[in-house]
Amino acid sequence: MQTVNLGILAHVDAGKTSLTERLLHATGVIDQLGSVDAGTTQTDTGEIERRRGITIRSAVAAFDIRNRQVNLLDTPGHSDFVAEVERALGVLDAAILVLSAVEGVQPHSRRIMRILRSLRLPTLIFVNKIDRVGARTDDLVADVRRLLTPAVVPLGTVRAPGTPGAAFRLYDPRDDGESAHRLAETLAEHDDEMLAALVNDLPPDPDQFDRALRVQAAAGQVHPLLFGSALSGAGIPELLDGIAALLPASPPAEPEPRARVFAVERDAAGERVAYLRSYGGQLRARQRVVAYRREPDGRITATRARITRLDVVGATTDQAEPTGRDQKTTELTAGYIARLAGLTGVRLGDQLGSPVGLDGRAHFPAPTLEVVVRPRDPARALALHAALLDIADADSFLQARVTPDGDTSVLLYGEVQREVLTATLAEAYGIETECGPGRLMHIERPTGVGTAVEIIGHGFFGTVGLRVEPGTGVDYRLEVELGSLPLSFHKAIEDATRAALDQGPHGWPVTDIRVTLTHSGYWSPITTAGHFRDLAPYVLMQALAQAGTRVFEPCRRFEAEVPADRLGAVTSCLARLGARIDGTDHVAAGWRIGGLLPVRFEPEAQRRLSDVSSGEGLWSSVPGGDRPMSGDPPCRPRTDGNPFDRTEYLRFLAQPRNRS
Template sequence: MQTVNLGILAHVDAGKTSLTERLLHSTGVIDQLGSVDAGTTQTDTGEIERRRGITIRSAVTSFALRDRQVNLLDTPGHSDFVAEVERALGVLDAAILVLSAVEGVQPHSRRIMRILRSLRLPTLIFVNKIDRVGARTDELVADVRRLLTPAVAPLGTVHAPGTSGAAFRLYDPRSGGDANRLAEALAEHDDRLLAALVDDLPPDPSHLDEALRAQATAGQVHPLLFGSALSGAGVAELLDSIAALLPTSPSAEPEPRARVFAVERDAAGERVAYLRGYGGQFRTRQRVVAYRREPDGRFTATRGRITRLDLVGAAVDQAGPPGRAHGPTALTAGHIARVTGLTGVRLGDQLGSPAGLDGRSYFPAPTLELVVRPRDPARTLALHAALLDIADADPFLRTRVAPDGGTSVLLYGEVQREVLTATLAEVYGIETECGPGRLVHVERPTGVGAALEIIGHGFFGTVGFRVEPGTGVDYRLDVELGSLPLSFHKAIEAATRAALDQGRHGWPVTDIRVTLTHSGYWSPITTAGHFRDLAPYVLMQALAEAGTRVFEPCRRFEAEVPTDRLGPVTSYLVRLGARIDGTDQIASGWRIGGLLPVRVEPEAQRRLPDLSSGEALWSSAPGGDRPMSGDPPSRPRTDGNPFDRTEYLRFLAQPRNRS
């Protein structure tokens, strides 16, 4: 049986999880529909998910559809949990983007669709909630073309939208009007259909079907259907489209390879990894190597042994032991498995081979840093361990020890903070409190700098560095690899990468090339620990000579305002520090696009209704960063300040910092 790994993606509250329930019910997997409000859905299994009514972790379920097995990934819709969406995107064969017929095209949906289009991932668009008061149809299709993609092909029309009797009717390719509507959506990539339209000839119905299938499979066009997850309207047509228009998993690769796209804890507290196979076989008791691409571009590897492997969707033998899957026992290409025993794996790791781990990130890193402290100071170490454990399932959640003994974490927003606090209390038994959030900036070198520390002047080693602008964190050697024992080289590189978490102003340093220019040691006195102490000091001396500039996070925004408010709104945004990239005239007035510092976006959103007589629409997405002018903000240091020799040596002399 062929497989399709299908993701359901949406803005929060568009009805993703409810649609998953309806698909499972319509295909006979469950006898009774679950409810998000009642916390009885199949995919939101965590207590916090059920209580809050939102998806936090990607969940996998499956159903049979004609000659294929569909593995369905229900992903979080809230923008605070994009790490889950990030990893799911990497293992999908196709996607369903769910929109609400009432709320329409929302900011997170636009962000997701941009990524889906860049990946050329075959995608169906399902407009949910057509039975809700205020549901829109033709107007919403126009919004989809304008805001999401012009390559959209509506497959039918809605009868009685906004009522309990709302229904979806597919176009009939044998009907002239319906056939022309489909042909117009497909003609850009099909010369035969284009010629038929130009010559005012009726399109061939069989060719229309072939063209729709070919273009949808190639991600050139996105079929759009309407329906309701609650009433079931349009769901049968959606299932038919999944079977007819979406591709199955590609052929197996020759080498064994599987990707970790979700990590969770089972009821016994054991780590469970979800893998998607691409080639070869993975079995219980097999020893494997897991490869990881670090944020700075390095590959690291850990070894482990699979203690249990359960295929998602494997047939269950009712006569056998309860819950034990029978049939296939190995993970092969295109399939998904739950695996235990790999205690060291993290989200995004790859088993068997590092091929394809390009380190690409579809979403920007979080920009909000919070300091978390236990209410009971005796639980400080337990809190830090718990946060490290949670970070294994969320690579964007970075942790570091704060200067006052708390633990700082990087988050996307307030909802993620609330979920993190609840998880620490309910799963780990640690009551916490959080300090105020702080925006995370970055530093980039502005020139070239060099520094050298010779053995015998306070350190038992020699290290010289040259730093200059680069891409990411690029570490190089300009000394012979054999000039030091390998363990010393590793200690220098590890200490260098760690030290770059705090530049001249305390912010992480990026887009830098660091070259080791000198090295030496004093046998048998010198140890790896001496180089771990020395490298940060020499590195920061070189960085001080090179100089750095601080960059602040920004948001790319769009504001739709009435015609007579274009001037006042534009002037106000410029005064806030926005860069206006363009203005476009639209039916309702003007659309203003540009870049705005994150720190002033709340103020812009507060003032916009007054400036536009309450008629403005605002949406934004992460927009990278830009250099700051004036005195930049600084972040408290935790490294003993290697820019100051006396202060740093005093820091190293403290017993807790001795290597």
């Protein structure tokens, strides 16, 4: 049986989970439709998900259609949970992007579609809620072409949109020549034979049309668009036909074992369970495996683990089942997804069996909001820190850090994620907490070259010399002989150096840097690895102080649509806030302004846009990287004892909790 790993992605409230529920019902997996509002859906299983009515964790359900098993991944729609979408993207064969016929194309939808197109991931667009008052059809298709992709192929029309009787009807190229000709123009972009027919004013051949649509949709060159309603069931049969006919199956099995972790959760008994998609080989219960991970600095590390339990999603032990499915419940093979227990320490994005494909590429930016979390009962401070580390151990996007005053801070994407984290700590760990105001995360980059050497015998039982200079990511190199130190000492220096880069001269993480070990030495048998872990951060900061760093702030890439007579006033207002205007385009409603704006000014920009445009302006934005700050940069409180001051740093090391 073929498999298709299909992701459902959307802006929040577009109806992803309701669509998942409808597809499972239409294919006979469930007898009764669940409700998001009632908290009875198949994929939103967590108590917080049910209560809030939003998807927080990626969930998997399976159904069969035309001798295919479709593994359906329902991903979060809220932008605060893009880490879940990030990992799901790495295991998908195809996707459905869900839009609301009422709300239309929304900012998160645009960000997702941009990534899907860059990945050339075969994608169907499903416009949901055609039975809702205010539903749009033709002008929404125009918005999709303008804002998402020009390579959209609407496959039909809607009868009575915005009413309970709304229905979807497929085009028939044999009967609807005008529509077929319009769609053929899109397909002709990648089909020379069809282009020649159009040039010669020949009507599109229906068989040729179907063939071109299948080939181009499977290659991610065009995106078929269908309308429907997850609540009424309109358009669902046509969507299922599209899934079966237009989306490609999983590729053939790879020769070597490889499986990727895309979700981690705890089951009802508190046991850690990982979801994996297999690309090749077999995995079984009680098997010992090697898990590979690409660290944030680019290194690939490996750990060993043992599978204690394995359940294949959608599989059955009944080999005589009419569906013809031959997948066992206890053996994971290529194209399938399974829940595995026993993989202690495995995180999102890890791979079992092989490091192939661990490119470390991130489609979404890292979180930029740092929030201090405090227990309401001060006696639970250690328990809170342990709980946050446990949560962060499963989610590599969530980073926990002890603040100088002993509190714990975490990096988050936004307010909703903060509320969910607070609820999780209360319900899963029994710790009531409160969060301080969020602080935007900045980064530092070296501006020059700096060197520093600390010779053995001057307060440290080791010699370390480091040179720092601009680079890409975090690049650590050796300029000394590998045999000049025991390997454990080399590892201690490298690990301590990488960890120390979390706090540059201004307290922000340092990136795009090359660090070279230029000097090394030790006293045997006095020197230990711990001495090098203490010494390396001190030498690194001396070198960084000499090189100098510059602080960069996070930015948003924005688009503002304004009435024609407000263009000058809006661009002037944005410029005063520090925006970089990249261009303006004439649109039906007036003008669209695009550019880059520091995150800290976005709330003010939105307020002023509303005032200047008399409430008619529209604002949307996506993460836009960073840019250097002018003037005195903000500083972040240090937690490492200030290695820029020798006396203060040695006093910090002498404290009992910091001894090696």
